[in-house]
Amino acid sequence: xxxxxxxxxxxxxxxxxxLKAIKETGQNLVATLDKNDSxxxxxxxxxxxxxxxxxxxxxxxxxxxxxxxxxxxxxxxSICSPNYLHDAHIRxxxxxxxxxxxxxxxxxxxxxxxxxxxxxxxxxxxxxxxxQLRLHPSIIExxxxxxxxxxxxxxxxxxxxxxxxxxxxxxxWKGDVLKxxxxxxxxxxxxxxxxxxxxxxxxxxxxxxxxxxxxxGLLELEKARIKWFLSxxxxxxxxxxxxxxxxxxxxxxxxxxxxxxxxxxxxxxxQSYKKILEGTGYGIEETKPSIETVFTIRNSKAVGLKxxxxxxxxxxxx
Numbered sequence: 001x002x003x004x005x006x007x008x009x010x011x012x013x014x015x016x017x018x019l020k021a022i023k024e025t026g027q028n029l030v031a032t033l034d035k036n037d038s039x040x041x042x043x044x045x046x047x048x049x050x051x052x053x054x055x056x057x058x059x060x061x062x063x064x065x066x067x068x069x070x071x072x073x074x075x076x077x078s079i080c081s082p083n084y085l086h087d088a089h090i091r092x093x094x095x096x097x098x099x100x101x102x103x104x105x106x107x108x109x110x111x112x113x114x115x116x117x118x119x120x121x122x123x124x125x126x127x128x129x130x131x132q133l134r135l136h137p138s139i140i141e142x143x144x145x146x147x148x149x150x151x152x153x154x155x156x157x158x159x160x161x162x163x164x165x166x167x168x169x170x171x172x173w174k175g176d177v178l179k180x181x182x183x184x185x186x187x188x189x190x191x192x193x194x195x196x197x198x199x200x201x202x203x204x205x206x207x208x209x210x211x212x213x214x215x216x217g218l219l220e221l222e223k224a225r226i227k228w229f230l231s232x233x234x235x236x237x238x239x240x241x242x243x244x245x246x247x248x249x250x251x252x253x254x255x256x257x258x259x260x261x262x263x264x265x266x267x268x269x270x271q272s273y274k275k276i277l278e279g280t281g282y283g284i285e286e287t288k289p290s291i292e293t294v295f296t297i298r299n300s301k302a303v304g305l306k307x308x309x310x311x312x313x314x315x316x317x318x
Contacts, residue, residue, distance in 0.1 A: 009080035
């Protein structure tokens with residue numbers, strides 16, 4: 001069966017991956033929404049899709065399709081809007097009798113996730129989230145390795161992710177902690193999800209450094225002690241890059257050895273959509289541990305350079 005999709009936030013950074021995934025899985029995009037109208041990229045995927053810049057008109061169009069017939073009604077709503085709007089847009093999808101496919105973080109607060117679970121039961125529709133790192137071959141291989149390790153062994157992990165952003169970042173919704181959740185949430189939630197998925201439940205969560213453009217801490221899980229550092233500051237990159245070429249730096253070491261996962265990201269959204277359409281996509285319960293983790297980080301007081309902390313903190317400015 002070919003399903004009809006709507007997409008909220010079609011002008012956003014991550015939307016092209018969703019457009020590609022909907023197209024590559026053979027589905028149909030019929031309606032899109034964004035307050036910005038720079039969406040020429042949609043011509044490469046679904047040029048016939050309706051487009052709205054006002055939610056009220058989008059809502060009315062959605063309602064008309066819902067009341068028409070199975071051929072035209074929208075079955076899934078893909079959500080690529082700013083983080084703080086995810087909750088509202090998921091609720092909209094469920095009220096319109098459609099499944100939701102939402103980018104991470106699913107919501108900013110743990111209680112929002114619990115409320116959405118209640119709505120799922122009321123509407124008999126599912127909220128799916130994109131946790132694409134769980135589908136990466138290298139990450140799956142690592143998870144299998146850890147599951148076969150001695151039961152009481154605890155690994156030492158260092159996570160470093162530096163993805164430079166320009167001045168615009170701080171003036172956009174991403175620079176507003178109330179809207180994005182801050183750096184740890186906005187660029188780190190998928191890493192925390194991946195690590196919790198592999199190494200087990202959170203036992204301790206310590207925040208060492210917290211600034212508008214970087215954060216660092218120690219996350220102790222059942223089978224790992226993780227020193228993490230996340231940054232959007234280009235000056236934190238280990239090697240100075242050419243002007244205009246601020247390429248992201250990712251590094252995860254396990255007991256001092258690098259885990260290679262720099263490649264293989266290109267089709268993970270498509271794989272995520274395939275699982276969703278098969279009915280095996282990741283739901284609210286799977287994403288709750290990472291939501292709780294970044295919520296704790298966001299609401300913790302930084303202790304400074306005490307105890308075990310990421311070694312990069314001896315070099316960076318904050």
